[in-house]
Amino acid sequence: MCIFCKIIxxxxxxxxxxxxxxxxAFEDINPQAKIHVLVIPKVHIQSFNEMTPNIMAEMTSFIxxxxxxxxxxxxxxxxxxxxxxxxxxxxxxxxxHILAGEQLGxxx
Ligand code: 5GP
Ligand code: ZN
Numbered sequence: 242m243c244i245f246c247k248i249i250x251x252x253x254x255x256x257x258x259x260x261x262x263x264x265x266a267f268e269d270i271n272p273q274a275k276i277h278v279l280v281i282p283k284v285h286i287q288s289f290n291e292m293t294p295n296i297m298a299e300m301t302s303f304i305x306x307x308x309x310x311x312x313x314x315x316x317x318x319x320x321x322x323x324x325x326x327x328x329x330x331x332x333x334x335x336x337x338h339i340l341a342g343e344q345l346g347x348x349x
Contacts, residue, residue, distance in 0.1 A: 245334035249283050259310045263296075264303040266310075266339075275342030276311055276318075280304050286335045288324045304337060313341035319348075 247253040248267060255267040258278050269277040280303065282296055308314040318341035323330040 243285060243332065243334045245279075245281050245332055245336065246285055249281070259303075259307050261303065263299060266303075266307040269338065273338075274319075274340040274345060276313060276339070278307060278311065278339045278341075280307055280337045280339065281334060287333050288330060288335050289322050290324060292335060300337070304339070307339060308341075311339070311341060313339070317341070319345050 242250075242252075244253060248255045249265055258266040258268065260266070263283055264280060265283060266278050266280045269279050271277075280300070282300060284296070286292060286296070304320065305314070308318060311318075318339050321338040321340065322335065323338075
């Protein structure tokens with residue numbers, strides 16, 4: 242089982258931010274900003290390449306709820322999903338990084 246599936250099952254502890262039947266948001270163990278949260282579907286999907294429009298639509302609403310919970314919606318944040326080798330994806334369970342809580346440097 243992948244490490245994020247173990248986090249979903251509470252086999253690996255995590256600092257949870259928000260959870261519903263289908264999605265979980267939890268703090269990244271190695272934060273790259275003052276606020277760094279990962280959002281994952283509870284079903285194991287490897288990457289954005291395997292996402293379906295329906296799950297993506299539900300996940301969009303959930304991520305928006307997470308930004309409200311974190312209190313970052315109006316000030317802004319960065320949403321990232323790394324895909325595959327060239328994208329430097331380390332954990333092969335799709336996740337969106339929410340980086341927030343401070344002025345972020347420009348990437349693109
Ligand atoms: P990726 O490089 O795959 O886009 O991001 C994987 C992220 O998962 C990294 O930011 C890393 O710090 C985080 N991570 C890896 N293992 C764990 C863990 O066991 N717990 C938590 N909370 N985050 C993890
Ligand atoms: Zn998984």
